[in-house]
Amino acid sequence: MSKAVRYLRFGDPDVLEVHEIPEPHAAPDEVRVRVTAAGLNPMDWQIAARSETAARFGITLPAGFGSDFAGVVDEVGADATGFAVGDRVFGAAIGRSVADHVLVKPAEATLRHTPDGVGDEVAATLPVAGLTAFAALAAIGLHAGDTVLIGGAAGGVGVFATQLAKRAGARVLGTASERTFGFLRGLGAEPVAYGPGLADRVRALAPEGITAATDLFGRETVGAALELGVAPERISVVADGPAPPPGVRATGALDAGPGALERITDAIRSGEITVPIAATYPVERIREAVTTQAAGHVHGKIVITL
Known part of the structure; x- marks a missing residue:
């Protein structure tokens, strides 16, 4: 089994629950990422709060939660290229990033190798x-x-x-x-x-x-x-x-255009950009984390660890 944050109705952070779900596996054109960190964005709780916002992103109930993630590739489909088991990666998967595992199609998704010197918590704040x-x-x-x-x-x-x-x-x-x-x-x-x-x-x-x-x-x-x-x-x-x-x-x-993420990670590695992480929360405290962010007084990023 695998853990994932899901909600069955739209509403405030109390609708978010950690569910045990069957462990997903990569299709031929997918890679599976074992997520270690997921960065939160205002759009995440706005999607969970309002059906009209969710509809703009093609999200329907029941739904997963979150957009940004970082972790390690642990399965690679037969037709997926560019990534291997053990690669550190980060990317975006709208409506499903706060989970033990995320399936992504490298040909369609924002998925990047995490550069040496950039930790998973920082990488998980970058895509959105x-x-x-x-x-x-x-x-x-x-x-x-x-x-x-x-x-x-x-x-x-x-x-x-x-x-x-x-x-x-x-x-x-x-x-x-x-x-x-x-x-x-x-x-x-x-x-x-x-x-x-x-x-x-x-x-x-x-x-x-x-x-x-x-x-x-x-x-x-x-x-x-x-x-x-x-x-x-x-x-x-x-x-x-x-x-x-x-x-x-x-x-x-x-x-943002091609090469934007690479320019940002290069600047982080060189010390020209720092990523202030306001707080980290274990996935079991997802409601508290989202409530803190939705209050609108966060200085920097909030990250969920898995």
């Missing part, structure tokens, strides 16, 4: 959050000399976007609660409190103006950037949310 951050900055053509406002800079996507923007040579202003200011300064950002009056606070911090923005949580940063005169095509938002104003770029992990 890392690629979303990469895509959000690529959509606005961020470059050296930009002053960029990042909404939600201390969150799971924000920690990647902040560091990628600094690495690109931009000045980074990041919205956050005041208790997060020290954390953001440690990532190289200049923190600014979110909430009413955001545009005025940004204007005071950067009187010469900002040139780009990305909103990784809600739409407040979009409004502030437009008020400050940023061109809509130099503002991006995460696509899974309300429709943005005309001209603003809606994007997500699927838009």
Whole structure:
């Protein structure tokens, strides 16, 4: 038998349960990964909470939970290529990553070899959050000399976007609660409190103006950037949310383009990017982990260990 987090109805984290299920085995075109760590993302609990969100990802009840994972290949189908038993890997499997075993088709899935020097807990945070951050900055053509406002800079996507923007040579202003200011300064950002009056606070911090923005949580940063005169095509938002104003770029992990994950893992290995892990929870505490993340005050990533 094998363990997997599943839910039989949509709702709050209390719907999540650890189930014993028959051990799955790889089909000819699949590999099986023995999962050791699964990184949580806001989209995971949003899918479990709302049927309309789940439908956008093709998920129906009963459903598995989670998207990102890392572990070791322990079965390889006869027709699957590129991976061997014993390979350390990480990837994404929407709606089924928090489980002892994940089956993936290498020809169709986001599955990568985990580089030496990158631990499984870190690798398990990368596919959704890392690629979303990469895509959000690529959509606005961020470059050296930009002053960029990042909404939600201390969150799971924000920690990647902040560091990628600094690495690109931009000045980074990041919205956050005041208790997060020290954390953001440690990532190289200049923190600014979110909430009413955001545009005025940004204007005071950067009187010469900002040139780009990305909103990784809600739409407040979009409004502030437009008020400050940023061109809509130099503002991006995460696509899974309300429709943005005309001209603003809606994007997500699927838009990151080839080589993005490799560039991120190279930067982690070189020490140019760190991955703050706010907390790790054993799979038996999945409800507590998701409740903590859904509260919206996490600084970095939450990881489930299996």
